[in-house]
Amino acid sequence: MSHLLHRSVNGAYPVAVGGKGVMLFDAEGKSYIDASGGAAVSCLGHGHPDIVAAMHAQIDKLAYAHTSFFTSQPAEELAEHLIARAPRGLSNVFICSSGSEAIEACLKLARHYFIEKGESRRTNFISRRQSYHGITVGALSVGGRMKDRAPFKEMLLTGHHIAPCYAYRDRRTEETPEQYGLRVADELEAKILELGPDTVAAFVAETVVGATLGAATPAPGYFKRIREICDRHGVLLILDEVMCGMGRTGTLHACEQEGIAPDLMAIAKGLGAGYAPIGAMLASGRIVEAIRQGSGAFPHSQTYNGHPLACATALAVQKVIERDDLLANVRLQGAHLERRLKERFGNHHHVGDVRGRGHFWGIELVADRASKTPFEASLKLNARVKQAAMARGLMVYPMGGTADGTSGDHVLLAPPFIADAAVMDMIVERLGEAVDAAIVGALHDGAGH
Numbered sequence: 001m002s003h004l005l006h007r008s009v010n011g012a013y014p015v016a017v018g019g020k021g022v023m024l025f026d027a028e029g030k031s032y033i034d035a036s037g038g039a040a041v042s043c044l045g046h047g048h049p050d051i052v053a054a055m056h057a058q059i060d061k062l063a064y065a066h067t068s069f070f071t072s073q074p075a076e077e078l079a080e081h082l083i084a085r086a087p088r089g090l091s092n093v094f095i096c097s098s099g100s101e102a103i104e105a106c107l108k109l110a111r112h113y114f115i116e117k118g119e120s121r122r123t124n125f126i127s128r129r130q131s132y133h134g135i136t137v138g139a140l141s142v143g144g145r146m147k148d149r150a151p152f153k154e155m156l157l158t159g160h161h162i163a164p165c166y167a168y169r170d171r172r173t174e175e176t177p178e179q180y181g182l183r184v185a186d187e188l189e190a191k192i193l194e195l196g197p198d199t200v201a202a203f204v205a206e207t208v209v210g211a212t213l214g215a216a217t218p219a220p221g222y223f224k225r226i227r228e229i230c231d232r233h234g235v236l237l238i239l240d241e242v243m244c245g246m247g248r249t250g251t252l253h254a255c256e257q258e259g260i261a262p263d264l265m266a267i268a269k270g271l272g273a274g275y276a277p278i279g280a281m282l283a284s285g286r287i288v289e290a291i292r293q294g295s296g297a298f299p300h301s302q303t304y305n306g307h308p309l310a311c312a313t314a315l316a317v318q319k320v321i322e323r324d325d326l327l328a329n330v331r332l333q334g335a336h337l338e339r340r341l342k343e344r345f346g347n348h349h350h351v352g353d354v355r356g357r358g359h360f361w362g363i364e365l366v367a368d369r370a371s372k373t374p375f376e377a378s379l380k381l382n383a384r385v386k387q388a389a390m391a392r393g394l395m396v397y398p399m400g401g402t403a404d405g406t407s408g409d410h411v412l413l414a415p416p417f418i419a420d421a422a423v424m425d426m427i428v429e430r431l432g433e434a435v436d437a438a439i440v441g442a443l444h445d446g447a448g449h
């Protein structure tokens, strides 16, 4: 009996013992194509020799130095690398150990900025339903996955939620994609006016919604309108690119494709590619300047901020991505993956939508395509797909609650940036078999057999 407190206390998990390239291996000798990079993390695959070598080299020099005493070369170099490639206006990096911590830092810095500016009434944060921003109390408070929030609701900060940008279900037939995007973006303005513009600190959104909606891309013009609304009311824009950022969608930052820049941005997962736990907040120059002119301090720190080993690892990851021009591969092989997914699932009776960008794709499963009716939540179709895929040597990231927070199922794919066309073909083939097997099982059980 394991003494680990597993996610599922009664769950039995295979033991991961090794990995090479796009493959992971368990203790029984079974191999899996890592088509989801775990949870969109392992963008360089496993056992990358250059990353392993960079980690060894850093350990030989220095593993840890506390940031109240020292800065370190890896942390300084990583910050320099990130800012040189950051969306316009971002000037400083705060390095932590996870996506949730990066979001917490964004919330705290937004609040702190307004205190420094003498606008201390700005305490409200607005975010969207059907999004995930992390599991710590602050991040959960802005998160929009109501199922995750429910058990802890008395502990959460007040969160204000508007609609997601989820065209598959919410765009009206008479609307163009652009009209739909503007309509849902305008919900932000309505919410700001309802709360009182001088009480709102920031709006938080995933640029491309990952785990909760399955790679739901924003409607054209949506984020431009969001940016305008934020600027009009002096509200900060926090983009959560923990999952969709660092190259996942084919550009280093997903917001590049929207033509906007945030005031604060959270990154994690692909930053360290799973070789080290690391996340970061990128902050705009005007926010940092306000602190410089004010108290001079950001009162939010943790023991492992700027961890030298994690920073050296992330820097090596980012340099390999650039050296090997892997974002070009993401765009090329992402287009191949899109074609193959649409061939395999485009006319599938139980696939309502295939969506995504780069190496970030989702398929939404439905009981009926015409009405978009989801499968009964009790059938747990997403869990069945995960199990059927694992049985076929494939890791994908399915999730439930897609349609309305309770029902609906999707499967998220986030293959490593090193994946080639042959790997993509294998992923789609195994996924097709897994989805079909899971649906047959669900229909059978749903019919009461």
Ligand SMILES: Cc1ncc(COP(=O)(O)O)c(C=O)c1O
Residues within 6 Å of the ligand: 039, 098, 099, 100, 101, 103, 132, 133, 134, 135, 206, 210, 211, 240, 241, 242, 243, 244, 268, 269, 279
């Ligand atoms: C969009 C988004 N934000 C934040 C987080 C939280 O990151 P972490 O699990 O590293 O705390 C996640 C994790 O899945 C995420 O997908």
